[in-house]
Amino acid sequence: MTPISRKEAREQGLKHYFTGKPCKRGHVCQRVTKTKLCILCNREKVAEWKARNPNWFKEWRQKNLEHDRQKSREWQRQNRERTRILVAESSAARRARTPKWALKSEIRVFYEMAQRVSKCTGIKFSVDHIIPLRGASVSGLHVPWNLRVIPLATNISKGNRA
Numbered sequence: 001m002t003p004i005s006r007k008e009a010r011e012q013g014l015k016h017y018f019t020g021k022p023c024k025r026g027h028v029c030q031r032v033t034k035t036k037l038c039i040l041c042n043r044e045k046v047a048e049w050k051a052r053n054p055n056w057f058k059e060w061r062q063k064n065l066e067h068d069r070q071k072s073r074e075w076q077r078q079n080r081e082r083t084r085i086l087v088a089e090s091s092a093a094r095r096a097r098t099p100k101w102a103l104k105s106e107i108r109v110f111y112e113m114a115q116r117v118s119k120c121t122g123i124k125f126s127v128d129h130i131i132p133l134r135g136a137s138v139s140g141l142h143v144p145w146n147l148r149v150i151p152l153a154t155n156i157s158k159g160n161r162a
Contacts, residue, residue: 001030009033097133098142106144114149124152132160 009017023038131140
């Protein structure tokens with residue numbers, strides 16, 4: 001890694017720079033342009049702050065919830081066609097991966113359960129396919145033993161992975 005000064009890093013719009021010299025704690029690694037801290041010292045500082053402020057995300061989320069909702073609604077409005085296509089693809093994949101012998105009434109129970117749990121807890125729940133319908137290496141079926149009810153946020157973060 002080529003050494004560069006903080007001033008040069010700022011001029012180039014870089015977030016990190018490398019001096020080749022150890023920091024106060026003896027780390028020889030990249031530094032954060034904004035704070036001058038090395039990235040290891042910066043991680044420690046952030047970890048200490050988070051330990052002193054365990055509810056920081058919850059508080060930030062409450063303050064910014066309406067703003068996030070507004071941004072989400074705006075994105076949905078601007079991407080209506082894209083959203084429609086994604087929903088159609090998802091529905092088509094579900095239909096294609098539902099065998100004729102699967103009992104739709106047993107599958108429907110999971111969707112009803114997700115709605116009930118969402119209503120009772122105030123947290124949105126959704127139906128998850130344990131083995132994704134459109135996985136990269138393997139694809140599951142839309143059958144009761146491949147379904148489970150989990151929080152929507154968990155399902156979204158899981159993506160198309162088992």
